[in-house]
Amino acid sequence: MSRSPFRFRRPRLGAAAGLIAASAAVGGSAAAQVAPVVLPHAAGQQALAVRIDAGGVTARACPAAAACAPDGGKVLAVPSEVAPLLGGARVVPVTLADGKRLAKIEVPAAGKPAGVGAPEGAGGSWVMLLAAPLAGKGTEPLVLWSGWTGVATGEHGEGRSDAVVVEPLGSGNRVLVGQLRDDVTLCGRPALVGASEVDPRTMTLLKGASFQNLPAEERRAAGKVVAERRDADAPAATFRLLRPTAASSAVGKRFAEIADGDPKTAWSEGKVGAGRGEFVSFSSADEVGITGLGLRIKPSDGVEGGAAPRTLFVATPDRLFQVSLPEDAWLKESAGYEVKLPEEIKASCIAVVLDDAYAPAGAGSRGAPSAPEVRVTIAEVTARTAFDGQGPAALVGALAGGGERSRAAAALLARGGPEAVEAAIAGYDRLDPAGRQLARGVIDTAPCAVQIPFLTARLASGAASAAQPAPGAASAGRVSGMAAALGRAPRAAPPEPDPELHHARDRIRRCGRAAAPALAEIVKAGAPAARVVAARELALVAPVEAIPALLDALAGARGAARRELRAALALAARSERAASVVEEEMQLERLRARPEDAQLDLLRALGPALGRVKGGGAAFQALASAGGAPFDRRYLLQAPAAALARAGEAPAEAYLRASLRKDADAHVRLRAAEVTADVPALAPDLLAAASDPEARVREAAIVALARAASAGAKLPAGAGEALAARLTSDPWTFIRGGAALAIGAMPATTAGDRALVGALADSSPEVRQHALDGLGAHRATAHIEAVRDRAEDKEEDVEVRARAILALGAMCDASSVDLWTRLALRAKSPIGEHDQRLGSAALAALGSVHPADLPARLKPLLDKGTPHGLREAARAALSAPPQCRRR
Numbered sequence: 001m002s003r004s005p006f007r008f009r010r011p012r013l014g015a016a017a018g019l020i021a022a023s024a025a026v027g028g029s030a031a032a033q034v035a036p037v038v039l040p041h042a043a044g045q046q047a048l049a050v051r052i053d054a055g056g057v058t059a060r061a062c063p064a065a066a067a068c069a070p071d072g073g074k075v076l077a078v079p080s081e082v083a084p085l086l087g088g089a090r091v092v093p094v095t096l097a098d099g100k101r102l103a104k105i106e107v108p109a110a111g112k113p114a115g116v117g118a119p120e121g122a123g124g125s126w127v128m129l130l131a132a133p134l135a136g137k138g139t140e141p142l143v144l145w146s147g148w149t150g151v152a153t154g155e156h157g158e159g160r161s162d163a164v165v166v167e168p169l170g171s172g173n174r175v176l177v178g179q180l181r182d183d184v185t186l187c188g189r190p191a192l193v194g195a196s197e198v199d200p201r202t203m204t205l206l207k208g209a210s211f212q213n214l215p216a217e218e219r220r221a222a223g224k225v226v227a228e229r230r231d232a233d234a235p236a237a238t239f240r241l242l243r244p245t246a247a248s249s250a251v252g253k254r255f256a257e258i259a260d261g262d263p264k265t266a267w268s269e270g271k272v273g274a275g276r277g278e279f280v281s282f283s284s285a286d287e288v289g290i291t292g293l294g295l296r297i298k299p300s301d302g303v304e305g306g307a308a309p310r311t312l313f314v315a316t317p318d319r320l321f322q323v324s325l326p327e328d329a330w331l332k333e334s335a336g337y338e339v340k341l342p343e344e345i346k347a348s349c350i351a352v353v354l355d356d357a358y359a360p361a362g363a364g365s366r367g368a369p370s371a372p373e374v375r376v377t378i379a380e381v382t383a384r385t386a387f388d389g390q391g392p393a394a395l396v397g398a399l400a401g402g403g404e405r406s407r408a409a410a411a412l413l414a415r416g417g418p419e420a421v422e423a424a425i426a427g428y429d430r431l432d433p434a435g436r437q438l439a440r441g442v443i444d445t446a447p448c449a450v451q452i453p454f455l456t457a458r459l460a461s462g463a464a465s466a467a468q469p470a471p472g473a474a475s476a477g478r479v480s481g482m483a484a485a486l487g488r489a490p491r492a493a494p495p496e497p498d499p500e501l502h503h504a505r506d507r508i509r510r511c512g513r514a515a516a517p518a519l520a521e522i523v524k525a526g527a528p529a530a531r532v533v534a535a536r537e538l539a540l541v542a543p544v545e546a547i548p549a550l551l552d553a554l555a556g557a558r559g560a561a562r563r564e565l566r567a568a569l570a571l572a573a574r575s576e577r578a579a580s581v582v583e584e585e586m587q588l589e590r591l592r593a594r595p596e597d598a599q600l601d602l603l604r605a606l607g608p609a610l611g612r613v614k615g616g617g618a619a620f621q622a623l624a625s626a627g628g629a630p631f632d633r634r635y636l637l638q639a640p641a642a643a644l645a646r647a648g649e650a651p652a653e654a655y656l657r658a659s660l661r662k663d664a665d666a667h668v669r670l671r672a673a674e675v676t677a678d679v680p681a682l683a684p685d686l687l688a689a690a691s692d693p694e695a696r697v698r699e700a701a702i703v704a705l706a707r708a709a710s711a712g713a714k715l716p717a718g719a720g721e722a723l724a725a726r727l728t729s730d731p732w733t734f735i736r737g738g739a740a741l742a743i744g745a746m747p748a749t750t751a752g753d754r755a756l757v758g759a760l761a762d763s764s765p766e767v768r769q770h771a772l773d774g775l776g777a778h779r780a781t782a783h784i785e786a787v788r789d790r791a792e793d794k795e796e797d798v799e800v801r802a803r804a805i806l807a808l809g810a811m812c813d814a815s816s817v818d819l820w821t822r823l824a825l826r827a828k829s830p831i832g833e834h835d836q837r838l839g840s841a842a843l844a845a846l847g848s849v850h851p852a853d854l855p856a857r858l859k860p861l862l863d864k865g866t867p868h869g870l871r872e873a874a875r876a877a878l879s880a881p882p883q884c885r886r887r
Contacts, residue, residue: 037091038068039101039132045203048132048141049073050103052089057105059141061132074141082107082126097172098200102131102144104164104175109151124150127164129175131203142203145177145196157182163192165211174198176211184246186213186279187317187349193248208270210249212277214313214320214353222313222320227295227337229326238390239416241290241383242282242350251375255280258352258381263334266299268306268375269354275376279315279353284383285411287404289344294382295337297329305373306330310356314339316347328358330377338384352381387412392423399424402434410438414445421446425454433499440503448511455504455511456518459537460530462501501533508537516542520549528561535568543575547585554598562601570605579613582606586615588622599623600633603640610640611647620644624655634659634668642675645682653681660685660701666694673700677707684716690723695732702726702735706742715746724755727771733764740767744774753780760786765797772800776807784811791816798834802841809845812884820845821857824874828866840873847877849884 041047047062051070060073078086085107092104105128129144145164152159159182167174178195185191190213197209212219240259247255249270257265258280269278284290297308308330314321321341329335357376387395387409395416398409413420424442431439443454508515515537522534531553538546550569557565573582582602584590591599603610603620610616620640623633638659644652656679659672673689676682686708689701702723709715720743727739740759743752756778759771768790775787790796791804805823808816820842827839846854854877860866861874 036070037093037103039093039103041132041135042099042101044135045100046132046135046139048101048103048130050091050105050130052086052091052105054086056083056086057128057130059103059130061139061141076128076130076141076143078107078128078146079126085109085126094166094175095172096198096200097169097174099172100131100200100203102129102175102198102203104129104166109148124148124161129164129177129198131198134203144198144203144205154182165192165195167211176209177205178209178211184248185281186353187281187315187347187351189213189315191248191279206272208249208272210269210271210273210275210277212353212355213248213279214277214315218320219313219322222322223342224324225314225321225339225341226324226326227339229332230294230336230338237382237385237388238392238395239412239420241284241288241385241412241415242381243284243415245281245283245349247280248278249275250280258378261380263296263379264299264301266303266306266377266379268303268377270375273374274307274357275354276356277353278376279351280378280381281349281351282381284348284350285408285415286346286348287411288383288385288387288408289346290341290350290383290385291344292341292384293323293339294380294384295325295329295339295378296380297325297335297337297378298333299377299379300334303375303377305375306377307374308358309354309376309378310358312355313351313353314341315351315353316345317349319345319347322355325358330358350383352378385412392416392419393427395420396423396427396431396439399435399438400432402432402438406435406438410442413442416442418446418450421450428454437499440500444507448514451507452511452515452518455507456515456522456534458500459504459508459533460522460526462498462504463530463533464527466498466501466529505537509541511541513542513545516545520545523549523553523565531557532561532564532568535565536571539568539572543572543578544581546572547578547581551585551594551598551602554601555595566601566605569601570607573602573605574607574609583614586613586619588615588618591619592622596623596633600636604636606643607639608643608646610643611649616640617644617649617652620649621651624651631665631668634663634665635671638668638671639675641672642679645676645679653679656682657685660689666692666697669694669697670700673697673704677704678711678713680708680713683708683713683719687716687719687722690726695730695735698726698730699732699735699738702738702742706738706745709742709745720746720749720752724751727755727759727767733767736762736764736767737770740770740774744770744777748778748780753778753783756780757783757786760790765800768797768800769803772803772807776803776810779811781811784808784813787811788813788816792819798837802837805838805841805845809848810883812849814849814851814884817846817849817851817857824858825860827870828861836870839870843870843873843877847880848882850880850882854878 036049036051039048047068049060049062049068049070051058055075056078057076058070058073059076060068060070062068089105089107092106094102094104096102107126109124109126126147127149128146131142131144133140133142147162149162149164152161154160161180163178163180165176165178167176175198176192176195178192180190181193184193192211192213195209195211196205196207199206240261242259244256244259247267251268251270254265255267258267259282267280269275271278293314298306308328309325311322311324314323323339325337329337354376392413395409395413399406413424421443424439428436428439443451508519519534519538523531523538526534535550535553538549547569550565550572554562554565554569572578585602591602599619600623603623606613606616620637624637624641638656641652641655645656656672656676659668660676660682663669663672669689669692673686676686683705686701686704690698690705692698692701705715705719705723723739723742727736727743730736730739736759740756743756746752753775756771756774759767762768762771772787772790775783787804787807791801791808793801805820823838823842824846826835830836830839846857851857858874858878861871866874
């Protein structure tokens with residue numbers, strides 16, 4: 001493509017105008033210095049003298065018979081930001097087509113000091129068009145236009161800049177002022193739009209001028225094509241490939257009618273004269289090859305003042321063709337013409353650009369329309385492709401395989417509207433995977449209301465397929481089980497994501513609440529796997545609609561499906577948008593109308609938020625106070641009771657207390673203990689439960705007490721003694737271990753530390769580990785020797801020794817630093833796993849104590865021969881902040 005007549009100044013805008021390449025030749029060379037310039041008088045115009053100096057621009061018009069100089073002339077105002085730049089100004093004389101003259105004053109902004117001159121970011125020039133008045137029209141110099149050119153304003157993609165263009169015309173030039181816009185280009189070429197032209201007859205700017213934006217060099221090199229009259233209509237394109245996106249001008253702004261498929265409508269350029277250079281740009285699909293164009297010039301209803309083009313150009317970003325029409329198509333009613341391109345073109349943009357036109361009767365003497373009411377018109381432009389004449393079903397069938405032809409068919413269908421989408425949906429199941437992928441892209445172009453039935457159907461079928469075991473899964477499971485028994489269990493490969501299911505989820509989420517009715521229907525009546533998947537999507541996109549639908553579905557669900565539906569209900573209930581619906585469902589009259597299981601599910605789904613829901617306490621009481629409550633109801637009510645108790649609901653607190661102390665079923669007491677760790681008022685009841693006859697209830701109570709202590713809660717008096725009793729005498733190892741954890745989480749006491757030291761003789765390594773953790777947490781230095789004994793006992797369990805080393809580190813036992821160093825260095829060449837474990841514990845302890853010579857001690861572990869994990873542990877110890885005072 002040859003060079004544009006515009007100089008590119010700002011990459012964001014795409015083009016900033018200055019003089020066209022030929023302007024210096026036709027308008028005279030620019031002055032080397034800012035010196036007075038005199039434009040001699042011309043036929044019907046006075047002379048003009050111009051001087052630019054520090055005082056500004058001075059101009060004086062002179063009668064034809066007088067010598068002309070700027071002295072005594074008028075000083076013309078310039079903007080304050082331009083005045084400092086006048087030293088770089090130049091004056092270019094321009095001769096117009098009828099011999100009259102004007103001066104083009106150009107003040108470049110380039111090279112100006114920072115913060116001075118043109119607006120921030122300016123890269124263009126300030127321009128003034130200055131002329132002498134016509135003879136007998138006074139002596140005041142005429143400022144035809146002034147302003148910045150090549151300076152973009154507006155957001156990216158919508159930028160605009162003013163431009164002044166000098167175009168050769170006959171023995172002179174025409175001068176135009178217009179705009180360059182990001183959103184109106186000739187398939188990437190800068191295009192002057194909204195142009196006004198200097199009228200030599202009046203020396204004023206006339207609006208509505210046309211301009212040929214295609215460079216002359218490119219026009220000369222364009223491929224030549226002659227359109228052929230067609231006697232019969234060509235096979236109709238199933239879907240219209242070309243979509244009008246912009247026009248340089250259009251009567252009534254109706255440029256989209258050039259490709260609407262209606263022969264009664266048309267595009268008419270909106271400029272005076274032949275409309276040379278006026279254009280319409282179309283978006284296309286670069287996957288589709290275009291072999292030619294179909295043209296219909298005169299609309300069947302006609303156009304007042306209409307005229308037919310004689311020649312026009314077809315432009316793509318990198319190609320240009322000149323098309324000649326062999327006859328005046330305006331005289332041929334309903335005539336159609338075919339433009340057969342010399343080669344197939346593929347482009348995302350195509351433009352039709354007017355050139356010469358046939359003159360209607362009474363037009364100007366130069367053989368082109370000149371009357372203002374004459375408008376060059378084109379009714380229809382249609383792209384010709386290899387798919388012309390094929391129906392929607394055939395195009396959908398062509399999607400199979402996913403190749404180049406398939407992608408071209410998909411691009412056409414994507415521009416085909418509802419009919420194309422319906423065809424893609426109807427033929428979807430008959431396509432192969434590659435074809436289905438292309439079809440999904442076509443369906444995605446439809447409004448959500450059209451997509452949703454298809455998407456929810458794919459969601460349901462995809463979920464059902466995913467729930468089915470793959471062929472051979474049972475035998476594979478047996479093999480995996482055998483491998484596991486032999487200690488060689490393979491890592492299972494993650495399942496391949498189903499592209500249809502993934503696509504359906506994505507598009508449904510984009511559509512949002514529009515998908516709610518269809519998803520709710522699947523939740524109500526779909527297959528089990530589909531109901532679960534649809535429930536989650538419904539909760540995400542439409543929580544308000546999801547809550548009643550999910551409560552209805554829970555009434556008949558069982559097992560895993562019920563758990564998944566309840567999880568979806570919890571997801572929906574956490575949405576702020578659903579707060580009012582939750583409160584409505586919590587009203588006693590409405591709640592009692594549902595099955596008891598659904599009532600329980602709603603309370604459980606709300607989780608910790610239950611205490612903040614209006615009516616939550618009353619709903620709980622209605623269920624909790626019902627006589628003869630079965631085990632499952634009592635068990636499931638414990639978590640809602642805890643949420644309400646944390647919110648200060650006294651009845652819920654009393655219910656939990658009774659469950660902990662009095663419920664006949666140990667499972668209920670255990671569940672009550674599990675959920676009450678963060679209900680401070682129930683700490684005494686937890687402590688009582690630590691002596692429950694059932695071991696698992698004691699364990700749950702002790703774990704809850706440990707959690708409460710870790711969170712900073714104050715345990716009731718006697719808690720230490722009770723836990724110490726459990727640690728000392730409980731027959732169950734897991735309870736003694738839990739008691740050690742709980743004592744370690746509590747503030748240190750003498751009695752508690754003594755109990756932990758006593759537990760160092762426990763027969764269970766797990767209990768000894770937890771006891772050491774507690775002593776380290778308490779920094780019980782009074783018992784440091786007992787802890788050292790565990791750390792140095794080579795017969796002790798290796799994990800117990802490691803915990804003892806960590807406890808000594810927490811106690812800042814500087815006397816053990818040498819032992820830790822030896823253990824850390826031994827881990828570099830370990831004999832077994834015990835060396836690795838003790839080495840890592842020793843490094844952590846060294847990091848806590850952080851002796852002054854720690855870098856020297858750990859230097860051997862930093863070389864390349866050290867295993868990566870050990871080297872990183874050594875670096876972590878070196879960078880760890882000291883936890884102990886150095887002595």
